[in-house]
Amino acid sequence: MDWLAILNNTAQGILSPATMAFALAALGLAMHFGFAGLLNFGIAGFMAIGAYGYAISILTFGFEWWQGVMVSLVASVVFSLILGIPTLRLRGDYLAIVTIAAAEILRLLFLTTAFDDITGSADGLSGYHNSFRGANPFPEADYGFGPWTYNSVELWVLVIGLITLAICAGVLLLLMKSPWGRVIKGIREDEDAVRALGKNVFAYKMQALIIGGIFGSLGGIVYALPSSINPGVYVTSLTFFVWTALLLGGAATIFGPVLGAVIFWVLQAFLSNVLPQLVSSGVLPFITSIQASTIRFILVGVGLMLLVIYRPQGILGDKKELTFVK
């Protein structure tokens, strides 16, 4: 057992683009579900819009990287509007079905060979990095220490990811401490009561959907920054993983989603390193190392169930402020 390597890889999980992408997406879900009570099961779709919007604007239209980010954000707003205008008037569980279906439609559209020229179909997209890396202010060198050693490109990705995450968390904090956040939380509790007080509930829900969607698509961009876009990532499982991270940290909190994402990826990194090693060193007999690495996904599912049953408010949540009120 190479414990040093295991710990090293696990430690890297604390600060990686994937962790930050999950944290951003989970923040978006916190806005949707934790605060506004919107059951969005299509966060993978928002992330796909972020990633593809960014890469396609660069590859197909020759945009700069920051223009690509803008295109992604506009696209996610449009997606929110298309989803929200018809469905936000419907019952909550209908929104769940519509969002999961819409995310799946998006994924199939990105996957089909019909638009292969633009989306790369099953191969996904890569090679959209020139503009972003060209803007890198860090000179070529190794930075950091121990498991957190990065070259200049990796550092640039991390810095941009961290800044994005900090801004999003800050915005969410400001929003939820404001009268706007009060209305949003009121809607989560009982939208008819809020409507009876003269608030345009539909507009508020739409704003919440758009803001959470923007966070989700920013997560998708950060996810795509290090290497490439693979359509196999944006499946419903991704949505469920982000939900797991959200509920782990606490759905109706600001730092819970971030903490949840970190724990999720640290555990993933740890298990994906330790399980195969347990097999090769004979601790886990009768199974192959491929089977061993499947175990961690089984554990995610079991973990999600236990979490929702025994600690639905998550690690940072207030026991009284359960979000499963309906």
Added chain:
Amino acid sequence: MSSSANTPIKPAAKTTGLHKGEIRPGVAKVDPIVTIDGVSRRFGGLLAVDVEHLEIPRGAITALIGPNGAGKTTLFNLLTGFDKPDTGSWSFSGKSLAGIPAFKVAQMGQVRTFQLTKALSLLTVLENMKLGAKDQRGEKLLYSLFPFLWKPKEAEIEAKAMELLKRFKLDAKKDDFAASLSGGQRKLLEMARALMTDPVLVMLDEPMAGVNPALTQSLLEHVLGLKTQGMTVLFVEHDMHMVRHIADWVVVMAEGKVVAEGPPDQVMKNTAVIDAYLGSHQDTDLGTITGRITLPKGKK
């Protein structure tokens, strides 16, 4: 809580002279605040509401009574924009409300409460109150990000909320989650929250339902207080004593239609109403209500 639970209620001064001409269902009012014409609403085969003409007098307390399933709550939903009628027109202070969404109706000064209390359980009592306030710019997305733009107004709102909470004797609970309040306290909170919107017309859907007897007195006084402050009140109630005591005008509905209306003492004498609805309880003394309320409540 209210220490006066067992003291008799002082007779309230009635507002009279509200109607024009002979009293009959659909009679015109001197100064109507709400006018309903030919409003009907059908659920499947059931005609839940079918009101030919009805006017609600301004500056008075009007009670809407009738047996279960008479369409009272449905009429409430239609008037407040929570449901849409199949036919008819209705107006509030002369402005037609057809096609106006519920939140705009509320903004126009017509605020309602619900039969099943809708306290926002996981907001504190004070947050519940502040939510009712009007003209807080901080409720707009872009303003909300800049606290200096809304903090001053927030202080004003908080002062107003505390004043109301004090009046409703909820000020000690301002930082508790609304979920921790008793049923009657939630009713009070819902009413107080509605007052935060500075309404013109307050519509209360069964304000007494499920309220601890100790609190009924204080609730009654609050309803009467609304009138003295110049507001119009329309309420649905099963409790005949409350109706007789505080209402200036009574509208009786049965099977979706308005079957009688008039001042309480006259309506209570209407034999059709007595037979159909009031039964034998009509002579029970008013003073007992603060001690017990055991009228059958089958609704919901």
Added chain:
Amino acid sequence: MTPSRSQTGSKHWIQIGLLTTVLTLIFGGLFSTSALADEAGQDQPYKVVGNVKNEGLPLEGVRIVVSGGGYTEETVTDADGKWLIGVPEKAAYSVSLDQTTLPAGIAVIEEGGAEQSVEIGPSGSVTKNFFIGEGERIVVSITDQLIARIIYGLNFGLMLGLAAVGLSLVFGTTGLSNFAHAEMVTFGAVAAFFLGGILSMPIWIAIPVAVVISGLLGWGLDAGLWRPLRRRGLGLVQLMIVSIGLSLAGRYVFQFFVGGGTNQLPGFDSPKIKLFGATSLSVIDIASMVLSLVVIIGFAWWLMNTQTGKATRAISDNADLAAASGIDVDRVIRTVWIVAAGLAGLSGVLWAYFRPGIKWDMGAQILLLIFAAVTLGGLGTAFGALLGSLVVGVLVEVSSLVIPSDLKYVGALVVLIVILLVRPQGILGRKERIG
């Protein structure tokens, strides 16, 4: 690292590709060597090759176009029917055969038609041979195609229906939107695979046993998970997320046992029998349809006529009232779980034949279609779910006539969304009264 498709890189290759084309044209014209006519883009690092033959005889002069990643190249087959086109990247390409250049009366008779996608293999090349035969595809009328698609769609819909009525029953009686229903579908197929494939049980025994085991799974899930959770008083959203966790855990448990690949049940490749028009079904297809129909009719009889069936409908209508009138709600719900899981298991076996193949996430692939069917019919109404399934099945199959077949599920999902918008109570559902 995945193969890089840098922007400048691909421009570069396009330029080279264009240059090659031009050069080929010029030199082809200059030297007019027929030996070179079958090859294009030879300068490219990767190759797509093929051989066009009809009943063993080479076809000359057939036009082939390869395109993908912004690159297009074409050629015509030589006297041996051979062709070769170089491509710039190790990626997926679409290969199309221009059917107008085929001799009269013959056509590409392959599933997917004259345009196929290929992926460059590890060797740096890929071979694409089109199946050419009597020109059935050309003479097939649109009506015949439509009829064939509708029949396939009904088959698919009946299979979906088996899963959908169970999901709908569970929703109707417990209010749970059960995402793990997908894994109950997969479970049936995996169970049949273990019994029939690994224990070598005859398939006609393996399938009923698999269905029974599926029913037992339903019993176990209710006894071990759902009933205790109902007792704890979990909210519907919480229960739904628990079912998502169960779904994730379940599908990876399947992956743990059957791996990431595809396995086949015995008899999956039974030959197709040409029935009429463009319709050809295998014995398995026909058996599948008959079996689905018989089971569904049996299920409908059970729901309409038995004590438990009536109780089920009563609970779906109004659980409190049903409980108050002396129905043992827990016992009925237990039965509903057993029935739902058994039907889902059977649906999984049939889905394994329809796809064909058993895969760890096969249930999840159709979960949204099942949801679509249930929603379309009206949440919680069993017969609505069945009707919805048939509509979804036919829609999926027929839509692949007009949209690319890898987008055929999109049509059904769009319909799902539209239905929720215009008629949220579904085809057979009732409007709820407010207040």
